[in-house]
Amino acid sequence: MVDFIQEELEKLKEDLKIKGYKLTPQRRAIIKMIIKNEGTHLTTEELYDLVKKECPEIGLATVYRTVQLLDDLGVIYKLDLDDGCSRYELVSKGENHQHHHLICSECGKVIEVKDDFLEPLENSIEKEYNFKIRNHSLKFYGICDECQKK
Structure with a gap:
């Protein structure tokens, strides 16, 4: 799992660089948590709670901005499962x-x-x-x- 996460982070780092963005420590922590919880369909708040455990200095606004950026870049999908929350999941390879x-x-x-x-x-x-x-x-x-x- 660690190798998979590292491999995905390296690919994302290159994708972000090509599109003019950097893989900041906060973005890295958020992406890492999304990868770790693949298939869980996390809300931004759930993601924030998980990331905060490993990166206590991160703010909710940073998580919201990063999730929006990752959605705009096509790294994650925004899902509406009709429960009143926007949820997100990683875009799978070849999808x-x-x-x-x-x-x-x-x-x-x-x-x-x-x-x-x-x-x-x-x-x-x-x-x-x-x-x-x-x-x-x-x-x-x-x-x-x-x-x-x-």
Whole structure:
């Protein structure tokens, strides 16, 4: 895991440099925490609480600005899981748009769907409407396996 985090940080450092930004210690701490919690869909406040444990001098405003920058640069995705909070997750390697999510209406659990079942539909829409799709977001609401067993 440590090697993976270091590898990701080095890639991000180069990406930021190309786009005219530096990987400051605060940005490094925030990105490191996002990588460590991949798949957790953290809010900015949750991320702040986690980063503050390792970097006590960091401010909430810094975390907000960094999250906004990382979202603007395409390093992370902003998610709306209909719970009143903006959540974020790392953009996975080779992912050209957001992956899909299954949201349990009972317990709130979020399950990531890794396969892209919409690619043929996207191609058809692009061709039919001469519309270049850059991204899409799809959420399914239902009841997870654990809640069905209760």
